[in-house]
Amino acid sequence: MPMQRLSNKRVLLGVTGSIAAYKAADVIRRLREAGAEVRVVMTEGAKAFVTPLTFQALSGSPVHENLLDKEAEAAMGHIELARWADVILIAPASANSLTGLAHGRADELLHAVCLASDVPLAIAPAMNKHMWADPATQENVRLLAQRGVIFIGPDSGEQACGDVGEGRMIDSETIVARITELFSVGSLSGLTLLVTAGPTREALDPVRYLSNHSSGKMGYAIAEAAIEAGAKVILVSGPVALETPDRVTRINVESAADMEAAVKEQITAAEIFVSTAAVADYRPVNVQQEKIKKKENRITLELEKNTDILAMVKADYAKTFCVGFAAETQDLENYARAKLKQKNIEMIAANLVGSAATKTSGTFNSDLNELNVYWQGGETKLELGSKTKLARQLVALIAQRFSLHEINVQNENNVISLKQ
């Protein structure tokens, strides 16, 4: 019995009009062997090659065929199918289907489901080598790849029409392996994650400093969750009263400038940067060498801006997958989205702090948190829970977004090499 690496996963398999449609039978068999629940949507063209009954028998569920079927829409129409799926796989995908998808057509049930869905879409093209090489098809592939669609294959070799070249559907084993990879979420094995945590202290004189209420609990929970997920973890920590989690490399810092220097020193080793620290935005311009004496009734402190460490990492180490936090006392979404954009980062986790954060006792130093996570084109809410639980959920989300991000980078590189 193979390892059930797709258990609890729902794969919506789209089969389109290609001679390779019969090979979808083996894809279904392998997906089910891997533990996935499979539902099949067939286009009109696909039914000319294989009967729906074949796929119904293999998938164990009725095959979905028509967009405008009253009964189907009442039971499981395109919106429900889109919601049901964890991933949509189209294998084989004909040239016609690529056109429909690239141009957002909703003329077929399958295309309408893809439009209505925000889950990953993987495509295994299958067509004659000239059709594949045609600039119109290549333009569709480029458009889809730019939108994050995952291409699996095609393969090259002898084709059903007798030609030899690129365009054959890749073997079902490879297809299922790529789908499985997509779900290796929660897994950060082989990766290094750099996380900052806690407050910084900005010295005024040898005995006083400016700081904030961060306890480090959220950042330390992330370090621990990342270790559980298999990452190598470097924790750059402001002054906190917490034990270093097992197997974490901890670097202690005091000021924002110290934190900046430590992050710069470590960042090249990391693929992922999570900036949980409550870094002081400003520091005193003049740090007094001796203790400031109590004389005047009123004194003025002059402050200057610290480097935004997170923005610096994204600007100078563009390949790093950057996750920020936004601590806000109001208007959480707007401020968080603005930070996501300004800092040009991949993801931001926003939490309310202070008196507005009634459910989490202010969030600072609390064991509880709730997070709204935003990224370009998506968002999710991590409901009220312990920081330990939320850190695990956030790390799983980071792993998932990171692997999609890597696929996008690969796609972009492929598109560039196609152009060359």
Ligand code: PMT
């Ligand atoms: O430590 P705890 O008591 O558990 O509390 C957790 C927390 C509330 C501190 C944490 O969940 C959190 O929200 N951390 C971010 C705090 C913060 O500084 O937020 P911000 O909105 O001011 O900054 C936005 C982002 O820029 C953050 O990722 C921050 O780390 C980063 N930043 C800010 C200023 C600066 N000079 N350099 C930075 O890198």
